[in-house]
Amino acid sequence: MRYCTFRPNAGAAGAAGSSQVPRDMPGRVEGDEVVGLEAPTLLDVLAMTQPPGGGPRYPLADVTLLAPIPRPPSIRDFFAFEQHVATARANRGAVVPKEWYEFPVFYFANPAAVFGPDDDITYPEGTRALDYELEVAAVIGGDGQIAGFTAMNDWSARDVQRKEMAVGLGPAKAKDFATSMGPVLVTPDEFDGTHAVMTAKVNGEERSRGNLADIYYSWPEILAQAARNTRLYPGDVIGSGTVGTGSILEHNDGRWLTPGDVVELEIEGIGILRNRVI
Template structure:
Protein backbone atom coordinates (compact mmCIF):
# COMPACT_ATOMS: atom_id res chain seq x y z
CA UNK A 1 0.00 0.00 0.00
CA UNK A 2 2.88 2.40 0.75
CA UNK A 3 4.11 1.91 -2.81
CA UNK A 4 0.74 3.05 -4.16
CA UNK A 5 0.49 6.01 -1.79
CA UNK A 6 4.01 7.23 -2.58
CA UNK A 7 3.41 7.13 -6.30
CA UNK A 8 5.91 7.65 -9.10
CA UNK A 9 9.02 8.49 -7.10
CA UNK A 10 8.79 5.18 -5.21
CA UNK A 11 8.41 3.34 -8.52
CA UNK A 12 11.47 5.15 -9.83
CA UNK A 13 13.42 3.93 -6.77
CA UNK A 14 12.39 0.34 -7.43
CA UNK A 15 13.35 0.55 -11.10
CA UNK A 16 16.78 1.86 -10.13
CA UNK A 17 17.29 -1.04 -7.71
CA UNK A 18 16.27 -3.55 -10.38
CA UNK A 19 18.50 -2.00 -13.04
CA UNK A 20 21.59 -1.18 -10.96
CA UNK A 21 21.46 -3.57 -8.01
CA UNK A 22 22.16 -0.72 -5.58
CA UNK A 23 21.01 -1.73 -2.07
CA UNK A 24 20.46 1.85 -0.86
CA UNK A 25 18.31 4.32 -2.78
CA UNK A 26 17.44 7.75 -1.34
CA UNK A 27 18.60 6.61 2.09
CA UNK A 28 16.38 3.53 2.18
CA UNK A 29 17.38 -0.09 1.81
CA UNK A 30 15.90 -1.77 -1.27
CA UNK A 31 16.45 -5.34 -2.38
CA UNK A 32 15.59 -7.47 -5.37
CA UNK A 33 14.72 -11.08 -4.52
CA UNK A 34 14.69 -14.10 -6.78
CA UNK A 35 11.05 -14.99 -7.37
CA UNK A 36 11.63 -18.65 -6.52
CA UNK A 37 12.92 -17.68 -3.06
CA UNK A 38 9.82 -15.84 -1.86
CA UNK A 39 6.14 -16.52 -1.24
CA UNK A 40 3.87 -13.97 -2.85
CA UNK A 41 1.02 -12.44 -0.88
CA UNK A 42 -1.89 -10.60 -2.44
CA UNK A 43 -0.52 -7.37 -3.97
CA UNK A 44 -2.97 -5.46 -1.78
CA UNK A 45 -4.23 -7.39 1.24
CA UNK A 46 -6.68 -4.92 2.79
CA UNK A 47 -8.10 -2.70 0.06
CA UNK A 48 -10.16 0.28 1.14
CA UNK A 49 -13.05 -1.07 -0.88
CA UNK A 50 -13.78 -3.75 -3.48
CA UNK A 51 -16.19 -3.05 -6.32
CA UNK A 52 -16.88 -5.67 -8.96
CA UNK A 53 -18.45 -4.73 -12.28
CA UNK A 54 -20.35 -6.83 -14.83
CA UNK A 55 -18.55 -5.64 -17.96
CA UNK A 56 -18.16 -8.56 -20.41
CA UNK A 57 -21.20 -8.91 -22.67
CA UNK A 58 -20.59 -12.58 -23.50
CA UNK A 59 -20.72 -13.51 -19.81
CA UNK A 60 -23.80 -11.40 -19.20
CA UNK A 61 -25.64 -12.98 -22.14
CA UNK A 62 -24.84 -16.53 -21.07
CA UNK A 63 -25.57 -15.94 -17.38
CA UNK A 64 -28.98 -14.49 -18.24
CA UNK A 65 -29.74 -17.23 -20.76
CA UNK A 66 -29.07 -19.80 -18.04
CA UNK A 67 -31.81 -18.08 -16.04
CA UNK A 68 -34.18 -18.15 -19.02
CA UNK A 69 -34.13 -14.43 -19.73
CA UNK A 70 -32.61 -11.79 -22.01
CA UNK A 71 -30.00 -9.25 -21.01
CA UNK A 72 -31.77 -6.40 -19.18
CA UNK A 73 -31.82 -3.33 -21.47
CA UNK A 74 -30.38 -1.18 -18.67
CA UNK A 75 -27.15 -3.19 -18.83
CA UNK A 76 -26.35 -1.42 -22.11
CA UNK A 77 -27.06 1.99 -20.57
CA UNK A 78 -24.71 1.97 -17.58
CA UNK A 79 -21.86 -0.16 -16.21
CA UNK A 80 -23.16 -1.77 -13.01
CA UNK A 81 -21.29 -3.13 -9.99
CA UNK A 82 -21.72 -4.51 -6.50
CA UNK A 83 -19.58 -4.18 -3.38
CA UNK A 84 -17.77 -7.31 -2.17
CA UNK A 85 -15.82 -7.99 1.03
CA UNK A 86 -12.42 -6.22 1.19
CA UNK A 87 -11.55 -8.17 4.36
CA UNK A 88 -11.52 -11.61 2.72
CA UNK A 89 -8.62 -11.21 0.28
CA UNK A 90 -6.40 -14.15 -0.69
CA UNK A 91 -3.18 -14.19 -2.70
CA UNK A 92 -1.19 -16.50 -4.93
CA UNK A 93 -0.96 -20.05 -3.49
CA UNK A 94 -3.26 -19.27 -0.55
CA UNK A 95 -5.75 -22.02 0.27
CA UNK A 96 -9.40 -21.11 -0.20
CA UNK A 97 -11.85 -22.43 2.41
CA UNK A 98 -14.88 -24.14 0.87
CA UNK A 99 -17.99 -22.23 2.02
CA UNK A 100 -19.52 -24.28 4.81
CA UNK A 101 -23.12 -24.09 3.59
CA UNK A 102 -22.43 -24.45 -0.13
CA UNK A 103 -22.11 -27.38 -2.50
CA UNK A 104 -21.62 -25.33 -5.66
CA UNK A 105 -18.30 -23.46 -5.54
CA UNK A 106 -17.23 -21.71 -8.76
CA UNK A 107 -14.29 -19.61 -9.92
CA UNK A 108 -14.60 -16.39 -11.94
CA UNK A 109 -11.80 -15.24 -14.25
CA UNK A 110 -11.50 -11.46 -14.03
CA UNK A 111 -9.03 -8.59 -14.24
CA UNK A 112 -8.98 -5.78 -11.70
CA UNK A 113 -7.38 -2.37 -11.47
CA UNK A 114 -5.97 -0.75 -8.34
CA UNK A 115 -6.70 2.93 -7.88
CA UNK A 116 -3.53 5.01 -7.53
CA UNK A 117 -4.80 8.57 -7.17
CA UNK A 118 -7.69 10.19 -5.36
CA UNK A 119 -10.47 11.49 -7.58
CA UNK A 120 -14.17 12.19 -7.93
CA UNK A 121 -16.30 12.52 -11.08
CA UNK A 122 -13.46 11.12 -13.18
CA UNK A 123 -14.09 11.44 -16.94
CA UNK A 124 -13.68 8.13 -18.76
CA UNK A 125 -11.02 9.53 -21.08
CA UNK A 126 -8.90 10.66 -18.10
CA UNK A 127 -9.25 7.49 -16.04
CA UNK A 128 -5.85 6.00 -16.87
CA UNK A 129 -4.24 8.75 -14.78
CA UNK A 130 -5.97 7.21 -11.74
CA UNK A 131 -5.01 3.56 -12.35
CA UNK A 132 -1.88 2.39 -10.54
CA UNK A 133 -1.86 -1.11 -12.00
CA UNK A 134 -3.68 -4.33 -12.81
CA UNK A 135 -4.01 -7.75 -11.19
CA UNK A 136 -5.76 -11.03 -11.89
CA UNK A 137 -8.90 -11.43 -9.80
CA UNK A 138 -10.80 -14.58 -8.86
CA UNK A 139 -14.28 -13.68 -7.69
CA UNK A 140 -15.05 -16.98 -5.95
CA UNK A 141 -18.78 -17.72 -5.99
CA UNK A 142 -21.04 -20.11 -4.09
CA UNK A 143 -23.68 -20.54 -6.79
CA UNK A 144 -26.34 -22.21 -4.65
CA UNK A 145 -26.17 -19.50 -1.99
CA UNK A 146 -26.07 -16.80 -4.65
CA UNK A 147 -29.12 -18.19 -6.45
CA UNK A 148 -31.16 -18.35 -3.25
CA UNK A 149 -30.38 -14.86 -1.99
CA UNK A 150 -30.67 -13.14 -5.38
CA UNK A 151 -34.15 -14.60 -5.86
CA UNK A 152 -35.17 -12.03 -3.25
CA UNK A 153 -33.92 -9.23 -5.50
CA UNK A 154 -30.82 -8.33 -3.51
CA UNK A 155 -27.22 -9.45 -3.59
CA UNK A 156 -24.90 -11.12 -4.27
CA UNK A 157 -23.94 -11.28 -0.60
CA UNK A 158 -23.10 -14.56 1.17
CA UNK A 159 -22.64 -16.15 -2.24
CA UNK A 160 -19.51 -14.05 -2.73
CA UNK A 161 -18.25 -12.49 0.50
CA UNK A 162 -16.13 -15.40 1.74
CA UNK A 163 -13.14 -15.03 -0.63
CA UNK A 164 -11.64 -12.97 -3.44
CA UNK A 165 -8.17 -13.78 -4.78
CA UNK A 166 -5.85 -11.08 -6.17
CA UNK A 167 -2.45 -11.63 -7.79
CA UNK A 168 -0.10 -12.93 -8.75
CA UNK A 169 1.57 -9.56 -9.39
CA UNK A 170 0.56 -5.92 -9.55
CA UNK A 171 1.54 -4.85 -13.07
CA UNK A 172 1.77 -1.16 -13.95
CA UNK A 173 0.22 0.10 -17.21
CA UNK A 174 3.57 0.99 -18.80
CA UNK A 175 4.39 -2.74 -18.89
CA UNK A 176 1.31 -3.33 -21.07
CA UNK A 177 1.51 -0.29 -23.34
CA UNK A 178 2.32 -2.17 -26.54
CA UNK A 179 -0.91 -4.18 -26.17
CA UNK A 180 -3.19 -1.20 -25.55
CA UNK A 181 -6.30 -1.34 -27.73
CA UNK A 182 -6.96 2.40 -27.83
CA UNK A 183 -9.82 2.11 -25.35
CA UNK A 184 -9.12 3.41 -21.85
CA UNK A 185 -7.84 0.59 -19.65
CA UNK A 186 -8.34 -2.15 -22.25
CA UNK A 187 -5.54 -4.42 -23.51
CA UNK A 188 -5.27 -7.25 -26.01
CA UNK A 189 -4.26 -9.96 -23.54
CA UNK A 190 -5.45 -13.57 -23.38
CA UNK A 191 -7.22 -14.89 -20.27
CA UNK A 192 -7.25 -18.61 -19.37
CA UNK A 193 -8.63 -20.69 -16.48
CA UNK A 194 -7.53 -24.22 -15.57
CA UNK A 195 -8.80 -26.68 -12.99
CA UNK A 196 -6.33 -29.39 -11.96
CA UNK A 197 -4.25 -28.54 -15.03
CA UNK A 198 -7.14 -28.86 -17.50
CA UNK A 199 -8.16 -25.77 -19.46
CA UNK A 200 -11.77 -24.80 -18.73
CA UNK A 201 -12.06 -21.20 -19.92
CA UNK A 202 -10.44 -18.91 -22.48
CA UNK A 203 -11.13 -15.30 -23.41
CA UNK A 204 -9.48 -11.94 -24.04
CA UNK A 205 -9.45 -8.71 -22.09
CA UNK A 206 -10.06 -6.82 -25.36
CA UNK A 207 -13.55 -8.38 -25.57
CA UNK A 208 -14.78 -6.25 -22.66
CA UNK A 209 -17.88 -4.16 -23.40
CA UNK A 210 -17.43 -1.51 -20.70
CA UNK A 211 -13.86 -0.17 -20.50
CA UNK A 212 -12.07 0.54 -17.23
CA UNK A 213 -12.40 4.20 -18.17
CA UNK A 214 -16.18 3.88 -18.22
CA UNK A 215 -16.16 1.83 -15.03
CA UNK A 216 -14.12 4.45 -13.15
CA UNK A 217 -16.35 7.22 -14.45
CA UNK A 218 -19.37 5.38 -13.08
CA UNK A 219 -17.77 4.40 -9.76
CA UNK A 220 -16.56 7.96 -9.08
CA UNK A 221 -19.85 9.65 -9.96
CA UNK A 222 -20.50 11.82 -6.91
CA UNK A 223 -18.11 9.66 -4.85
CA UNK A 224 -14.39 9.94 -4.13
CA UNK A 225 -12.16 7.03 -5.12
CA UNK A 226 -9.03 6.63 -2.99
CA UNK A 227 -5.65 4.97 -3.59
CA UNK A 228 -5.80 1.27 -2.84
CA UNK A 229 -9.41 0.70 -3.87
CA UNK A 230 -10.01 -2.30 -6.15
CA UNK A 231 -12.22 -2.24 -9.24
CA UNK A 232 -13.00 -5.65 -10.78
CA UNK A 233 -14.11 -6.17 -14.38
CA UNK A 234 -16.57 -8.98 -13.91
CA UNK A 235 -16.13 -12.34 -15.57
CA UNK A 236 -14.74 -12.74 -19.07
CA UNK A 237 -16.89 -14.76 -21.47
CA UNK A 238 -16.75 -18.52 -20.61
CA UNK A 239 -14.77 -17.55 -17.49
CA UNK A 240 -16.70 -19.64 -14.95
CA UNK A 241 -18.36 -23.03 -14.53
CA UNK A 242 -21.76 -21.34 -14.42
CA UNK A 243 -21.29 -20.66 -18.13
CA UNK A 244 -19.41 -23.71 -19.31
CA UNK A 245 -21.73 -26.21 -17.58
CA UNK A 246 -24.97 -24.27 -18.21
CA UNK A 247 -25.30 -23.77 -14.46
CA UNK A 248 -25.55 -27.54 -13.89
CA UNK A 249 -22.06 -28.32 -12.59
CA UNK A 250 -20.08 -30.32 -11.69
CA UNK A 251 -18.76 -27.64 -9.40
CA UNK A 252 -15.39 -27.29 -7.72
CA UNK A 253 -14.50 -29.76 -4.98
CA UNK A 254 -12.17 -29.72 -1.99
CA UNK A 255 -8.66 -30.51 -3.21
CA UNK A 256 -9.12 -28.91 -6.63
CA UNK A 257 -6.47 -26.45 -7.80
CA UNK A 258 -7.64 -23.46 -9.84
CA UNK A 259 -5.21 -21.47 -12.00
CA UNK A 260 -6.20 -18.18 -13.58
CA UNK A 261 -3.74 -16.78 -16.11
CA UNK A 262 -3.78 -13.44 -17.87
CA UNK A 263 -1.04 -12.76 -20.35
CA UNK A 264 1.67 -10.56 -18.73
CA UNK A 265 -0.12 -10.54 -15.37
CA UNK A 266 1.10 -14.00 -14.38
CA UNK A 267 -0.77 -16.98 -12.92
CA UNK A 268 -3.00 -16.80 -9.86
CA UNK A 269 -3.11 -20.27 -8.33
CA UNK A 270 -5.24 -21.44 -5.39
CA UNK A 271 -6.09 -24.82 -3.92
CA UNK A 272 -9.47 -25.37 -2.31
CA UNK A 273 -9.55 -26.66 1.25
Protein backbone atom coordinates (compact mmCIF):
# COMPACT_ATOMS: atom_id res chain seq x y z
CA MET A 1 0.00 0.00 0.00
CA ARG A 2 1.18 3.51 -0.80
CA TYR A 3 -0.06 6.04 1.75
CA CYS A 4 0.20 9.80 1.33
CA THR A 5 -0.88 13.13 2.73
CA PHE A 6 -2.29 15.34 0.01
CA ARG A 7 -4.04 18.61 -0.73
CA PRO A 8 -6.62 18.81 -3.53
CA ASN A 9 -5.69 21.50 -6.02
CA ALA A 10 -8.00 24.46 -6.55
CA GLY A 11 -11.05 23.34 -8.50
CA ALA A 12 -10.47 19.63 -7.85
CA ALA A 13 -13.58 17.68 -6.99
CA GLY A 14 -13.77 14.21 -5.49
CA ALA A 15 -16.14 11.51 -6.60
CA ALA A 16 -18.64 12.73 -4.00
CA GLY A 17 -18.80 16.10 -5.74
CA SER A 18 -18.62 18.01 -2.46
CA SER A 19 -17.68 21.69 -2.58
CA GLN A 20 -16.28 21.44 0.96
CA VAL A 21 -12.91 19.82 0.26
CA PRO A 22 -10.61 19.45 3.29
CA ARG A 23 -7.33 21.28 2.86
CA ASP A 24 -4.98 18.44 3.88
CA MET A 25 -6.08 14.80 3.78
CA PRO A 26 -4.64 11.33 4.32
CA GLY A 27 -4.86 9.16 1.25
CA ARG A 28 -3.94 5.98 -0.55
CA VAL A 29 -2.36 6.11 -4.00
CA GLU A 30 -3.89 3.65 -6.45
CA GLY A 31 -2.42 3.92 -9.92
CA ASP A 32 -3.12 7.43 -11.20
CA GLU A 33 -5.65 8.20 -8.46
CA VAL A 34 -5.60 9.15 -4.80
CA VAL A 35 -8.31 7.75 -2.53
CA GLY A 36 -9.11 9.98 0.45
CA LEU A 37 -9.17 8.07 3.74
CA GLU A 38 -11.75 8.45 6.51
CA ALA A 39 -9.39 9.78 9.18
CA PRO A 40 -8.19 13.26 10.23
CA THR A 41 -4.51 12.68 9.35
CA LEU A 42 -2.18 9.94 8.18
CA LEU A 43 -0.74 9.84 11.68
CA ASP A 44 -4.22 8.79 12.89
CA VAL A 45 -4.33 6.13 10.17
CA LEU A 46 -1.02 4.66 11.36
CA ALA A 47 -2.33 4.47 14.93
CA MET A 48 -5.40 2.44 13.88
CA THR A 49 -5.56 -1.33 14.26
CA GLN A 50 -7.51 -1.63 10.98
CA PRO A 51 -7.12 0.51 7.84
CA PRO A 52 -9.89 3.13 7.52
CA GLY A 53 -12.47 3.15 4.77
CA GLY A 54 -11.96 5.03 1.54
CA GLY A 55 -13.67 8.28 0.61
CA PRO A 56 -13.60 10.50 -2.47
CA ARG A 57 -11.21 9.73 -5.31
CA TYR A 58 -9.04 12.33 -7.03
CA PRO A 59 -6.87 12.14 -10.14
CA LEU A 60 -3.25 12.19 -8.99
CA ALA A 61 -2.67 15.11 -11.36
CA ASP A 62 -5.27 17.14 -9.44
CA VAL A 63 -3.62 16.95 -6.01
CA THR A 64 -0.44 18.15 -4.34
CA LEU A 65 1.44 15.54 -2.36
CA LEU A 66 2.78 16.73 0.99
CA ALA A 67 5.24 15.09 3.37
CA PRO A 68 3.55 11.83 4.46
CA ILE A 69 3.74 12.93 8.12
CA PRO A 70 3.98 16.75 7.94
CA ARG A 71 4.56 17.16 11.70
CA PRO A 72 5.98 13.93 13.13
CA PRO A 73 6.20 13.54 16.92
CA SER A 74 9.97 13.07 16.57
CA ILE A 75 12.70 12.48 13.99
CA ARG A 76 15.66 10.26 14.86
CA ASP A 77 18.27 10.17 12.13
CA PHE A 78 20.74 7.31 12.34
CA PHE A 79 24.25 6.98 10.95
CA ALA A 80 24.01 3.42 9.65
CA PHE A 81 26.03 3.26 6.39
CA GLU A 82 29.71 2.47 6.96
CA GLN A 83 30.85 3.81 3.56
CA HIS A 84 29.39 7.26 4.25
CA VAL A 85 30.99 7.43 7.68
CA ALA A 86 34.37 6.14 6.45
CA THR A 87 34.57 8.41 3.39
CA ALA A 88 33.47 11.55 5.21
CA ARG A 89 36.04 10.94 7.94
CA ALA A 90 38.82 9.99 5.52
CA ASN A 91 38.37 13.33 3.78
CA ARG A 92 39.49 15.04 6.97
CA GLY A 93 42.20 12.52 7.87
CA ALA A 94 40.18 10.50 10.40
CA VAL A 95 38.92 6.93 10.65
CA VAL A 96 35.65 5.37 11.76
CA PRO A 97 35.70 5.26 15.58
CA LYS A 98 35.49 1.80 17.11
CA GLU A 99 32.41 2.89 19.06
CA TRP A 100 30.48 3.18 15.78
CA TYR A 101 30.56 -0.61 15.49
CA GLU A 102 29.13 -1.17 18.99
CA PHE A 103 25.58 0.09 18.33
CA PRO A 104 23.76 2.38 15.87
CA VAL A 105 23.85 6.05 16.83
CA PHE A 106 21.45 8.87 15.93
CA TYR A 107 20.66 12.51 16.54
CA PHE A 108 17.28 14.25 16.83
CA ALA A 109 16.19 16.44 13.92
CA ASN A 110 13.62 19.24 13.96
CA PRO A 111 10.02 17.95 13.47
CA ALA A 112 8.80 21.53 12.96
CA ALA A 113 10.90 21.94 9.79
CA VAL A 114 9.54 19.13 7.61
CA PHE A 115 9.00 19.71 3.88
CA GLY A 116 7.30 17.59 1.26
CA PRO A 117 7.91 16.69 -2.39
CA ASP A 118 8.28 19.70 -4.70
CA ASP A 119 8.44 22.12 -1.77
CA ASP A 120 10.99 24.93 -2.09
CA ILE A 121 13.81 24.91 0.45
CA THR A 122 15.03 28.35 1.50
CA TYR A 123 18.81 28.59 1.46
CA PRO A 124 19.72 28.86 5.16
CA GLU A 125 21.40 31.95 6.50
CA GLY A 126 24.96 31.54 7.75
CA THR A 127 26.29 28.80 5.45
CA ARG A 128 28.27 28.53 2.23
CA ALA A 129 28.26 24.74 2.16
CA LEU A 130 24.69 23.51 1.67
CA ASP A 131 24.45 19.75 1.12
CA TYR A 132 21.79 17.13 0.42
CA GLU A 133 21.75 13.69 2.05
CA LEU A 134 20.27 10.64 0.34
CA GLU A 135 18.36 8.53 2.87
CA VAL A 136 15.46 6.16 3.47
CA ALA A 137 13.22 6.79 6.47
CA ALA A 138 10.96 4.39 8.35
CA VAL A 139 7.77 5.65 10.00
CA ILE A 140 6.43 3.99 13.15
CA GLY A 141 2.91 2.57 13.37
CA GLY A 142 0.54 1.93 16.27
CA ASP A 143 2.30 -1.28 17.30
CA GLY A 144 5.70 0.38 17.65
CA GLN A 145 6.94 -1.31 14.48
CA ILE A 146 7.61 0.05 11.01
CA ALA A 147 4.40 1.05 9.23
CA GLY A 148 6.12 2.17 6.03
CA PHE A 149 9.14 3.68 4.32
CA THR A 150 9.71 6.94 2.47
CA ALA A 151 12.56 8.92 0.93
CA MET A 152 14.27 11.50 3.11
CA ASN A 153 16.66 14.39 2.50
CA ASP A 154 18.53 15.47 5.60
CA TRP A 155 19.66 18.90 4.36
CA SER A 156 22.93 19.98 5.96
CA ALA A 157 24.95 23.17 6.36
CA ARG A 158 28.39 21.55 6.42
CA ASP A 159 30.47 24.55 7.51
CA VAL A 160 28.12 25.17 10.44
CA GLN A 161 28.18 21.46 11.26
CA ARG A 162 31.99 21.39 11.44
CA LYS A 163 32.00 24.21 13.99
CA GLU A 164 29.24 22.66 16.09
CA MET A 165 30.90 19.25 16.19
CA ALA A 166 34.20 20.83 17.17
CA VAL A 167 32.44 21.97 20.33
CA GLY A 168 31.35 18.38 20.94
CA LEU A 169 27.56 18.61 20.73
CA GLY A 170 27.01 17.14 17.29
CA PRO A 171 24.90 18.66 14.48
CA ALA A 172 22.14 20.99 15.69
CA LYS A 173 21.65 24.32 13.89
CA ALA A 174 23.40 22.76 10.88
CA LYS A 175 20.39 20.45 10.48
CA ASP A 176 17.67 22.60 12.03
CA PHE A 177 16.26 24.35 8.96
CA ALA A 178 14.88 21.55 6.74
CA THR A 179 14.22 17.84 6.40
CA SER A 180 12.19 16.80 3.37
CA MET A 181 10.29 13.52 2.98
CA GLY A 182 8.06 11.83 0.42
CA PRO A 183 6.50 11.42 -1.99
CA VAL A 184 4.63 8.48 -0.43
CA LEU A 185 4.83 6.07 2.49
CA VAL A 186 5.14 2.48 1.22
CA THR A 187 4.07 -0.32 3.56
CA PRO A 188 6.49 -3.18 4.33
CA ASP A 189 4.50 -5.71 2.30
CA GLU A 190 5.55 -3.75 -0.82
CA PHE A 191 8.91 -2.39 0.35
CA ASP A 192 10.71 -4.32 3.09
CA GLY A 193 13.65 -1.96 3.57
CA THR A 194 16.35 -4.49 2.72
CA HIS A 195 17.46 -3.31 -0.70
CA ALA A 196 16.77 -0.54 -3.21
CA VAL A 197 18.85 1.46 -5.66
CA MET A 198 19.21 5.00 -4.31
CA THR A 199 20.24 7.92 -6.53
CA ALA A 200 20.58 11.69 -6.21
CA LYS A 201 20.54 14.19 -9.06
CA VAL A 202 21.27 17.92 -9.00
CA ASN A 203 19.82 19.78 -11.99
CA GLY A 204 19.46 16.46 -13.79
CA GLU A 205 23.06 15.37 -13.22
CA GLU A 206 23.48 12.18 -11.22
CA ARG A 207 25.73 12.91 -8.26
CA SER A 208 25.09 9.90 -6.00
CA ARG A 209 24.26 6.21 -6.40
CA GLY A 210 24.09 3.55 -3.69
CA ASN A 211 21.97 0.68 -2.44
CA LEU A 212 19.97 0.26 0.74
CA ALA A 213 21.35 -3.29 0.94
CA ASP A 214 24.69 -1.78 2.04
CA ILE A 215 23.28 -0.58 5.36
CA TYR A 216 25.48 -1.87 8.20
CA TYR A 217 22.79 -2.11 10.87
CA SER A 218 19.47 -3.84 10.21
CA TRP A 219 16.14 -2.09 10.75
CA PRO A 220 15.36 -4.32 13.78
CA GLU A 221 18.69 -3.25 15.32
CA ILE A 222 17.98 0.40 14.55
CA LEU A 223 14.48 0.20 16.03
CA ALA A 224 15.72 -1.60 19.14
CA GLN A 225 18.22 1.19 19.77
CA ALA A 226 15.63 3.91 19.09
CA ALA A 227 13.17 2.34 21.55
CA ARG A 228 15.68 1.47 24.29
CA ASN A 229 14.64 3.08 27.60
CA THR A 230 11.84 4.99 25.89
CA ARG A 231 8.73 4.52 23.75
CA LEU A 232 8.18 4.99 20.03
CA TYR A 233 4.93 6.67 18.99
CA PRO A 234 2.90 6.41 15.78
CA GLY A 235 4.36 8.81 13.24
CA ASP A 236 7.87 8.86 14.70
CA VAL A 237 10.41 9.03 11.86
CA ILE A 238 13.55 6.88 11.88
CA GLY A 239 16.16 7.86 9.27
CA SER A 240 18.68 5.39 7.90
CA GLY A 241 21.46 7.91 7.59
CA THR A 242 23.17 8.71 4.31
CA VAL A 243 23.96 5.92 1.86
CA GLY A 244 27.52 5.71 0.56
CA THR A 245 28.22 8.49 -2.02
CA GLY A 246 24.93 10.08 -0.94
CA SER A 247 26.18 13.58 -0.12
CA ILE A 248 28.42 16.28 -1.56
CA LEU A 249 30.56 16.02 1.58
CA GLU A 250 31.76 12.59 0.50
CA HIS A 251 32.78 13.74 -2.97
CA ASN A 252 34.94 16.46 -1.42
CA ASP A 253 34.74 18.53 -4.61
CA GLY A 254 33.29 21.75 -3.21
CA ARG A 255 30.26 21.65 -5.51
CA TRP A 256 27.87 22.78 -2.80
CA LEU A 257 24.23 23.58 -3.55
CA THR A 258 23.26 27.11 -4.58
CA PRO A 259 19.90 28.88 -4.99
CA GLY A 260 18.09 27.60 -8.07
CA ASP A 261 19.43 24.05 -7.80
CA VAL A 262 16.88 21.24 -8.07
CA VAL A 263 17.68 18.13 -6.02
CA GLU A 264 16.00 14.81 -6.85
CA LEU A 265 16.38 11.82 -4.57
CA GLU A 266 15.04 8.59 -6.04
CA ILE A 267 14.49 5.40 -4.05
CA GLU A 268 13.63 2.35 -6.14
CA GLY A 269 10.17 1.20 -5.10
CA ILE A 270 9.25 4.48 -3.38
CA GLY A 271 9.63 7.26 -5.92
CA ILE A 272 11.28 10.65 -6.40
CA LEU A 273 11.59 13.32 -3.72
CA ARG A 274 12.22 16.59 -5.55
CA ASN A 275 13.00 19.99 -4.00
CA ARG A 276 14.30 23.29 -5.31
CA VAL A 277 16.65 25.53 -3.35
CA ILE A 278 15.53 29.16 -3.38
